[in-house]
Amino acid sequence: ELDVFNRAHEVKVDPDKPLEGVRLAALQARKTLLVPTPRLRTGLFNKIVPPSRATKEILRICATSQGIKEYSVPVGLDGKARVDLVVVGSVAVSEKGWRIGKGEGYADMEYAMMVSMGAVQEDTPVVTIVHDCQVVDIAEELLDDHDLTVDYILTPTRTIKTNCKRPKPQGIIWHKVSYEMLGKIPILKSLRYREKQTGKDVTLQDEHSDLANANTPAACQERPFL
Numbered sequence: 001e002l003d004v005f006n007r008a009h010e011v012k013v014d015p016d017k018p019l020e021g022v023r024l025a026a027l028q029a030r031k032t033l034l035v036p037t038p039r040l041r042t043g044l045f046n047k048i049v050p051p052s053r054a055t056k057e058i059l060r061i062c063a064t065s066q067g068i069k070e071y072s073v074p075v076g077l078d079g080k081a082r083v084d085l086v087v088v089g090s091v092a093v094s095e096k097g098w099r100i101g102k103g104e105g106y107a108d109m110e111y112a113m114m115v116s117m118g119a120v121q122e123d124t125p126v127v128t129i130v131h132d133c134q135v136v137d138i139a140e141e142l143l144d145d146h147d148l149t150v151d152y153i154l155t156p157t158r159t160i161k162t163n164c165k166r167p168k169p170q171g172i173i174w175h176k177v178s179y180e181m182l183g184k185i186p187i188l189k190s191l192r193y194r195e196k197q198t199g200k201d202v203t204l205q206d207e208h209s210d211l212a213n214a215n216t217p218a219a220c221q222e223r224p225f226l
Contacts, residue, residue, distance in 0.1 A: 002152060002159065004125045008084035010034065012045070012114070014107065015068060016089040019129060023048070023063035028056075034081060035068050036110050040185045044113055045081060046072035077190055081119040086111065088148065090128040094138040097149045097164025099128060109185070111148045112169045116191050126168070127152040135160070146173050171195075174202045 005011070005025075010032040013023050026033045027050060034045040048071055050062045061067040075081055088107045092100045101107050114120040126148065132155045146169050153160040172191065182188050182204065196202045 002127065002154065004085055004127070004152065010081065010083050011085045011087065012036070012081075012083045012110075012119075013087040014089050015065060017065070019087060019089055020063050022087050022129065024060055027059045027062055034075065034083065035072065036106070037074070040106065040109065040113075040187060043074045043076065043187050044110065044117070045075040047075050048072050077117060077187070077194070081114075081117065083114060083119050083124060086114075086120065086124060086126045088126065088128050088150070090130050090134065090150070092134050092136050092138060093128050093130055093150060093153055094136060095153070095160055095162060096138075096166075097151060097153075097162030098138045098140070098143055098166065099148060099150050100138060100142070101148075105146075108146050108148045108169065109172075112146065112172045113187070113191060115169060115171045116195065122168070125151045127154060129154045131155060132157055145169070146176060174200075175205055178205045 006029075008031060011022075011026045012034040013019050013026065015035050015038065023033060023035070027048065033048040035048060037043045037046055046068060048062050048068065050059055050071055054062070062071045088099070089101070090099045091102060111120065111126075128150045130153065135153060135155060135158075143166070149162075149164045149166050149168055151162055151164060153162060172188070172195070174192065174195075177188065177192075182192070192202045
């Protein structure tokens with residue numbers, strides 16, 4: 001049992017199959033369980049709401065991908081989520097807390113969006129659960145400033161406190177977001193509008209490229225391969 005899990009009231013756990021046991025443990029401990037919406041298509045979180053007086057078997061179903069569909073309600077931007085613990089899956093992780101995901105960037109984006117929503121704080125612990133063979137050395141050059149790091153690694157044989165010094169993402173890095181990504185993740189549009197209203201620079205990746213091309217003499221601009 002991890003102390004940061006025991007103390008947490010509201011837990012965000014990825015929907016991955018290997019994390020089913022964590023979701024079940026959260027439900028059995030009567031914690032508020034938030035699960036990211038698949039590929040963030042319809043929002044950021046779903047809150048798992050088991051039926052009243054749910055049996056152990058029903059809770060077990062609630063922790064599965066099918067249960068997430070049947071026993072959840074969406075949490076909007078104004079849902080006042082206050083996450084005490086973030087649990088993510090990893091393809092590989094180092095003892096320094098550096099993490100590699102599936103390469104699609106959803107865990108990194110989810111965390112950045114939670115920061116923008118005020119759902120996590122700088123000291124909100126991040127845990128990953130992996131097999132021992134997934135704990136490897138990772139070159140720092142592979143990491144970018146939007147990559148999420150972890151504070152604890154749980155394996156079948158070890159609990160590793162990483163004492164990671166690398167800062168976590170401080171919010172959405174808009175100049176790395178493309179129009180295509182904005183189209184795939186509708187909630188990003190809402191967050192972008194909100195941040196624009198507060199005076200933040202929300203220039204997108206494509207807009208930076210357009211601006212650079214506009215300020216570059218035509219003879220120097222890159223031409224597409226024919």
